[in-house]
Amino acid sequence: MTPGARISAAIEILNTMADGVPAEQALTRWARGSRYAGSKDRAAVRDHVFDVLRQRRLAAHLGGGDTGRALMIGVLRAQGIDLAPLFNGQGHAPLPLSDAEATAPNAPSDMATLWNLPDWIIPLFQASLGADAEAVAQALQSRAPISVRVNTAQATVADVAEALAEAGIETRTNDLCTTALTVTEGERKLRNSDSYLHGDIELQDAASQAVVASLPDAERMLDYCAGGGGKALAMAARRDATVFAHDIDPRRMVDLPARADRAGATVRQVTTDELDGAGPFDVVLCDAPCSGSGSWRRSPEGKWTFTAGRLEELTQIQDKILDHSATLTAKSGTLAYATCSVLHSENEDRAAAFLARNPDWTQVFTKRFQVDAHGDGFFTAHFKRR
Numbered sequence: 001m002t003p004g005a006r007i008s009a010a011i012e013i014l015n016t017m018a019d020g021v022p023a024e025q026a027l028t029r030w031a032r033g034s035r036y037a038g039s040k041d042r043a044a045v046r047d048h049v050f051d052v053l054r055q056r057r058l059a060a061h062l063g064g065g066d067t068g069r070a071l072m073i074g075v076l077r078a079q080g081i082d083l084a085p086l087f088n089g090q091g092h093a094p095l096p097l098s099d100a101e102a103t104a105p106n107a108p109s110d111m112a113t114l115w116n117l118p119d120w121i122i123p124l125f126q127a128s129l130g131a132d133a134e135a136v137a138q139a140l141q142s143r144a145p146i147s148v149r150v151n152t153a154q155a156t157v158a159d160v161a162e163a164l165a166e167a168g169i170e171t172r173t174n175d176l177c178t179t180a181l182t183v184t185e186g187e188r189k190l191r192n193s194d195s196y197l198h199g200d201i202e203l204q205d206a207a208s209q210a211v212v213a214s215l216p217d218a219e220r221m222l223d224y225c226a227g228g229g230g231k232a233l234a235m236a237a238r239r240d241a242t243v244f245a246h247d248i249d250p251r252r253m254v255d256l257p258a259r260a261d262r263a264g265a266t267v268r269q270v271t272t273d274e275l276d277g278a279g280p281f282d283v284v285l286c287d288a289p290c291s292g293s294g295s296w297r298r299s300p301e302g303k304w305t306f307t308a309g310r311l312e313e314l315t316q317i318q319d320k321i322l323d324h325s326a327t328l329t330a331k332s333g334t335l336a337y338a339t340c341s342v343l344h345s346e347n348e349d350r351a352a353a354f355l356a357r358n359p360d361w362t363q364v365f366t367k368r369f370q371v372d373a374h375g376d377g378f379f380t381a382h383f384k385r386r
């Protein structure tokens, strides 16, 4: 596909999304109907769509509207790209710009457009992040760094970095976690690399890795909200731990056995019914469902679909998860709470509410990871009984 044809495809997908179709579904629908598109085309089209989602308000301002075409014009303008060669109407490229479209509007000056966030959440960002709020809002507008976790049960970080380099994948170490390598070149080759196929690496954000690295060594560890099992696998890479994984929706863990096999790890899955009988655990990690605001670079649609009502629901779920997890934690064990949210109401407020409901517990550790070039926004807190 030509660069222009890729833009036409992104416009089509954005228009499908305007009818209420989620981004992933719209992308899949387009790919199914466009067998001529190769993997590079699909990746480029996806990048266009996600770039728009990260900067939707700015794109609408600079493109003069909310249609797929206006949003694409706006986001390309924000990226400083010359539009005329792309919008030339040749082949499958979009039609040339009209006179109105060709006139770039003034740069925006209002905070909501510059921060690219919905109005309602801006005060929450300010209250949660203080002087860092603007930097985080800015950071959420660019693509996320791609990091891998080295499975140190099987390989050293240095050996993996070398093997990846030989496969054309350049990496650098990441200050957030000793097991993390950030990919600087060749990320699309990762999933076909020997290091990946042999289980020496897993794709995992560096802050996510740091959350697991902050857990104390323990014999029996439970990942209470395991999802795809990224954190359970990171726990299992630590020697001597028996790792259990649970999720209220077991379908989320469907890939976990294959991932564990690849990593040479053992993770025992526990159903919700089995959970109470399976404890106590020396460490229980609750990587709770949350707004995902710390990872909106990766899932930018969440920025625009998240609501105040959902936030309220989530805080109640987070409280319940913490309370149940406390009953599963051994007497001298550690209960760890984590979210990939930047919002106080999902983080510090939940920790404080847990301590207020459970005065026999005390907080022994807490850390916030900011959204930046190293990794996603995360929060974690550890609790122990007094």
Ligand SMILES: C[S@@+](CC[C@H](N)C(=O)[O-])C[C@H]1O[C@@H](n2cnc3c(N)ncnc32)[C@H](O)[C@@H]1O
Binding pocket: 208, 224, 225, 226, 227, 228, 229, 230, 231, 232, 246, 247, 248, 249, 252, 287, 288, 289, 290, 317, 321
């Ligand atoms: C943030 S995701 C977990 C991500 C995962 N730990 C990882 O590192 O890949 C949160 C998970 O919590 C699960 N969940 C939601 N409510 C839950 C509950 N009440 N108990 C246990 N898990 C729950 C969701 O199904 C979702 O998979």
